[in-house]
Amino acid sequence: MRRLDDKGAVIDRAKPLNFTFDGKPYQGFAGDTLASALMANGVRIVGRSFKYHRPRGFWGAWVDDPNAIMSVTLNGIELPNCLATTTYLENGMEARAVNAWPTAKHDIKGGLDLFHRFLGAGFYYKTFIWPDWHLFEPMIRKMAGLGAVTPDHLDEFHSDQIHDHCDTLIIGGGASGLTAARVAAEAGQNVVLVDDQAQPGGSSYQTGTIADTAAADWIAAQMAAIKTAGGRVLHQTTAYGVYDHGLIACVENGAFGTAPRLWRIRAGRAVLATGAIDRPLTFAGNDKPGVMSLFASAEYLVRYGVLASDNAVVLANHSMAKEAVATLTAAGMAITQIDPDTPGLKAGGWQVTNGISVSGRHHPSDVVLATSGLTPLVHLWRHAGGKLTWDDARQAFLPDGQLSNMQAIGAANGTFDLNHALDEAQAAGLGQSHPRQDTSHHLTPVWPKPGSKGRQWIDFQHDVTLKDIEVAARENYVSVEHLKRYTTLGMASDQGKTSNMAGLAAMATLKGATIPEIGTTTFRPPFVPIPLEVYHGAKTKQLYHPVKRLVLEARHRDADAALCEYGGWLRPGWYGNGAAADHIRDEAMTARTTAGILDGSPLGKIEVMGPDAEAFVNFVFYNTMTTLKPGHIRYGFLLTEGGIVYDDGVVSRIDNDRFLISCSSSHVDGVRSLLENWRQDGNNPDRIFIHDLTMQWATITVTGPKARDILNGLDLDADVSADALPHMRFIETHHQGHPLRIARVSFSGDLSFELSIPSRHAPNLWDKVTAVAGTMDAHPIGIEAMSILRAEKGYIMVGKDTDGETMPQDVGFGIPRRKKTNAFVGDRSLHTDKANVPSRKVLVGLSVPHGEPPLVTGAHVVTDGANQRSLGYVTSSYHSPFLSRAIALGMIEGAVERVGDEVTVWHDGSNRRARIVSPCFLDPNGERLHA
Amino acid sequence: MQIFPCPFCGPRDEREFHFAGEAGKTRPDTTGEVSPDDWATYLHMHRNEKGRTREVWVHTPCAEMFIMERNSVTMEVLGTECLRAKS
């Protein structure tokens, strides 16, 4: 292996680069891949196989190499499982073979190969049964895996994500792709060409001349013409998948250690010019380092100036090999050609090959260059739903028929003759179809010969041998998918690019069938492995599920609020930097003794208007709303059609044709959809209008005995006395000239007012309310304190005290179910067998003796005695500072009949006793509420 | 990524849409007697066709519901129309 001075179209000898492999220092050039640089340095063993830890050398020169997998570190960034053949060399890279220790050359697990005869296909299904798989699994697990990943993350590893579109997307920048792109661009099309290498040209450097021009010059001319005509070229960009409705996903690789960029490209049409890859030959010892693809060795020569060896045995069964052989010969390689169909062919050598033995004669050589034909890369064609046809002359699956938005050309289409390929490309550039020409090449099929001697590799990485295929056939794992899954054929990191055809052919022979009768496995994306980060993009940290923000957030921060997420909103949980429990307790006390000020802005504010609004609101609510008078407010439930409580809230009737639905903050979007759903499906949408004002209006809740005094201190032009504004009424007034709605509703059980104002005026109002409140020892309170207050009163929080089985009769609202005569959502579901059983879980309070700590939320009430069974659970539980005792709410089977009974409450193996009581622990007669 | 033609907004990214159920279901008149079977059929039973389907969808940004015919195997969209015209 050596570098030739006069070859190497893509390397820059002026820029030497230092790197190491398995700890040893080497030098390569800018433009090299890790693989070409290693080969230039004479490194032959670059990895180990997955199962037997057999030495592995390079087979391919690009994405089809199954062997050279390395962990690469540069500037402190380590990336696992880098394919050396597609990793561009950078100065300072440290590469290590992944499945070997201490080095690929001297791997201590290499001895595993000695046991190969016992470890054939599916061996693990047949053993490790007794006594138990768990005894053996840890050892096997430890052996498996390729590269190691440490739990630390890379701070600056973020993928950009780009949407793009064009008239014509050309996939692949070889001779065909370049031609098609040029023609399309010159025809005025908006063209994007994606090519996965840093230097386009595909395998055309091997061609010598194209259209009587030196290949390198021809490529440069095409590139210039494409750009002049306005075409765009994305380098190092791989189209890896075609998804629904023709979306083509591509990754663009950058410098090592940077995350690739995702391109989602929507093209009017795509031209598939992905080329073809060389196929290995199946013969004894064919996995030894030094046995490599003929075309790959030519590629190493023309692109990187690396001659794989001064001497080689070539095994080729087709006329396409001629050009590569000539190129290599011209570069000084002494080549012996042997007919690959010769029985008994064997690659000799211990760790690496030393030539081919056949019929008792040894042909010494450092490398064996093998090819059994070309396999068109039709992955994307299959992703797009295209069909394949088997072509006998080429012994390959080729794109068949037409796709409306994709056309395959060149080697990807089985058109291996360059002149034919260029004709196809010309036509494709103009959007014309072009019938596939007969190939001028002849190929003598040479497929694996089941029953022949020696260990013959089908899948190099996964150590699937011809014998394994034979075992699978013997045991009737003959469907192509069974074959793959039983032997792991084609499941390595190259996903069968090199192995599938030989495997199918072997099975075909074993079953006396043809290859197309055996069929292919499904081509799954991605075409090449892509970092998971590609799909992560900007959806990171706080941008992943962004929270909704309050217009008053700055005010809360100034007041040292602990901002937590509640139902998708970032809201004050409590205020103050001390112990949370202390603040929450103090706030709950403040609200009961003076008043608490709560930012209730996320409360839903959905207006329903129009001539049919009344009937509509009455239909979507469980509770009767036709009798609600303007200026009045009513509590109610929204049900699913299955009768389950979806949300609760209050409805304010603004006037005859206008209602305001105030739903829970976390359910606004859902309620709006639910309303729209019923509005449009089953009602006349011209007579009902729905307008969500949640974000446009802020709400400040003032709750507590001093609430009215605080309102009176705001200089409002409104009478908020108990007579003028009783419980469950609202008025519309102004604050500093801005509309203000004052609703007398209460979630705390105390006198409460909700002040709603257009959001932009909320800070002003907040400042004023808190200033006035401050003079009365009243203060802002957070959600946590409010949760205690409402539990003291026995008010539920939907989703906490209810669940997906809860119907309104379970939480004390049984009347509309029996009495409401109009149809309403969920009505019929409230009368199923299940809805009527006496054992339904219903809302009750749970009381523990004074002085005992609160029950654990999530504890279960259980039956006593043997066969313990859950009767329900504690849904809310707090220490009430105002009542100086523990309080709890729960959903318990049939508990309304059992008020006063003692029950067992079970948590984590221990029992406590509690008494079933009314859920209302505070002010049962409503004196505070109606104050 | 699929593109659905909203009858009101034109072709849009599938992520803007929600499936709302199969088309053609009518809510029983619950002010009269509805048998348990009829209610269960209305509530739960679906054609769930393989191949050509006719479904109600919602385009979230404009909140309009519409009917879409599509192929549930190939994902080809065969057409959309306003729900309103059919109601």
Next chain:
Amino acid sequence: MSHYSAFRLFREGLRGQKGWTPAWRMPAPKPEYDVIIIGGGGHGLATAYYLAKQHGIKRVAVLEKGWLGGGNTGRNTTAIRSNYFYPESAALYDFSVRLYEGLSRDLNYNVMFSQRGMMVTAHSEHDLEMATRQYNAMRINGIDAEMLTAAEVRARVPLLNFRADARHPIHGAVSQPRGGTGRHDAVAWGYARGADTRGVDIIQNCEVLGIQKEAGRATGVTTTRGDIRADRIGATVAGHSSVLAELAGFKLPIHSYALQAFVSEPIKPILDTVVLCPAFGTYVSQSDKGGIVFGGGLDRIPSYGQRGNMPVQEDVVGALVEMMPALAKVKLLRHWGGIVDVTPDSSPIIGPSGVEGLYLNCGWGTGGFKAIPAGGYMLAHLMATGQHHDLSRPFDLDRFTTGRLIDESAASGIAH
């Protein structure tokens, strides 16, 4: 049939693996059987196995339109667990876990049930309360369970995102130590081999085109390989239950969706349990081979196309990276999709179909793999005796009329 053992493996190793015999036969369909099972996935094969083994019914055919195990059995992410809230679910799924625990020996086929635990994380104090409710329910249901603090979660799964800027910080978790993963193909193959040995005819490449009925009663099927009669027909056709129902003339409470699965390139062991993070809607484990195996929620568009949809891929993969940031640099090797039949309560349907002689085992949604032994056992019991097993009774189709849904997500917040 070859008995599998370490000794046998050793002996075959010495003689070039030549003595192995077919794991199953390739019989031609007979004109009549006692029982036909439509669908040669895990549930169908298990049904046939238990019909033969538990009930002595051996004139059984399993009809598979493609290759056995080629539907959801061969496409899932292999999690096995019984961490359920409602006693009905817990009993059914734990029965399955217990069968799994003895399955390798029962089938003489290593299904690699690896009980490395199944952890469900909590991401807020509210989540923790729900987790506590779930944990206690599991304990009362007799399911093994552990409540873990955030520190304990971190010690077990250091890969999880414990950074200060995590969007969904970890507050704790509930774990089921007996949960884990199994080798999905091996489950299908092991049952197939076991059923075949007991005389069951497993007929691949045999698609059912119609259900024959006489006087309202199912009497046989029309297939691509001819008509086959039987007076009891079981349908275990996950992903195609509605299609089969249409052939038989009824509708099911099912929508079909693609569910996607993903696997990375193999990496050295880094994750030793199954983790589900509900806040991310994503679950993940590491296979014995080293691949990170993960999945998320259903696709959003009803579908019979057995492939993935890109927006959901982005959601699931993006979520995984946010959940375990170190995996950003790990490469996705392959992704695929299967079609799952989802019922309104996400619980399965086991029972008579309404057409006499035709029995259902369907609607497992995203969780059918873990239930294969129980699903097969229950359907076999039903078809052999004409009566529900106690454990399958609550899962009868009639629950959609009585309203007795078993909706785990209703109570636990844990997706199926």
